[in-house]
Amino acid sequence: MKPYQVKIARSAGNGAPTEVGTFEVVLEERMTVLDALFNIQRTQDDSLSFRCACRVGMCGTCAMYINSVPRLACKTQVSRLNSSTVTIGPLPNLPVIKDLVVSLEPFFEQWKKIKPALHSPTRDSKELACIPATSRYARETPQKRDCITCGICYGACGIKSSSAEYLGPAAINKAFLRLMDPRDTATEERLEVINNERAGVWRCHAQFNCTAACPKNIDLTDTIMRLKRAMLFPSGLKKA
Ligand code: SF4
Ligand code: FES
Structure with a gap:
């Protein structure tokens, strides 16, 4: 051969x-x-x-x-x-x-900025914090939860190639999941990070490179567009 x-x-x-x-x-x-x-x-x-x-x-x-x-x-x-x-x-x-x-250090430095850990007011509770299958989070986010932090979207992003400050698609997607999570309370802190004009969602020009490259088929551009809309119409992030 x-x-x-x-x-x-x-x-x-x-x-x-x-x-x-x-x-x-x-x-x-x-x-x-x-x-x-x-x-x-x-x-x-x-x-x-x-x-x-x-x-x-x-x-x-x-x-x-x-x-x-x-x-x-x-x-x-x-x-x-x-x-x-x-x-x-x-x-x-x-x-x-x-x-x-x-080195994935720059990728995870951005990831840390959106406070990826769950911020629950009942973290010492012995009760399981279940998310109802009928909740908006359960219905609208299944595929967006599949990220394996490979960094491919970060490597594919045209904005990332010229902006060290931009959070990048994966970190923004993680922020979106926490913002939608009915158990999480750190909404204001995360909104402040993703609303930042140099680092946040407004830097995205919707080139779709991240969405096209993601091996888990996460529609990252959809995530970013939904967050942009939510900045203008906050009810778009209502947890339920
Ligand atoms: S390409 Fe997809 S799986 Fe890889 S880090 Fe980005 S969102 Fe996660
Ligand atoms: S070796 Fe694990 S994703 Fe390729």
Whole structure:
């Protein structure tokens, strides 16, 4: 079988220059990009660095830039890229540690700003804080709760590429979930963060890159648009 050409951005990190390493990999049936990287590491260059854990699309650690699109390497089959060359780079908008390994610190710094933990007035209560299946939160947010904090939306976001301050789609989606959660009381604090003109929802230009790239199919642009509307018409966030 004809080998695939795999071009990988290689870097020692810390702003060091990036070089492109070119490798050849013989395609096996249903081979993923992550399989191809392991093949290269095992047979051609054991210094190649990349990150992974679950290998089934659950942990989010194998996010990288594959043929100019941020994707999970373990969920991307090489044959479905419809190209005889696979180009792989680190996730954009994040500092490179080495080769394909990035630091997610800036992503989680933004995540922390929206106060992701539940703020419940009854946190010492022994009663279970159940959310009724008929509540608005239960009905309107199921898919938005599937985030695996892979950072792909952060890497795909055009605004993030020019604004260090912007919270980014995943953090805003988390804020939305807490704002809708009937058990949570930190509404004012979170609204203040997402209403900030330099960091908050108003920076989003609805390019839909985050929505298109999210491996969990979370409609992040819808989340951001709903929060914009809620800023203008606060009843849109009524918890029920
Ligand atoms: S919202 Fe989607 S793309 Fe963004 S971090 Fe969560 S799972 Fe990844
Ligand atoms: S290795 Fe866990 S999502 Fe790819």
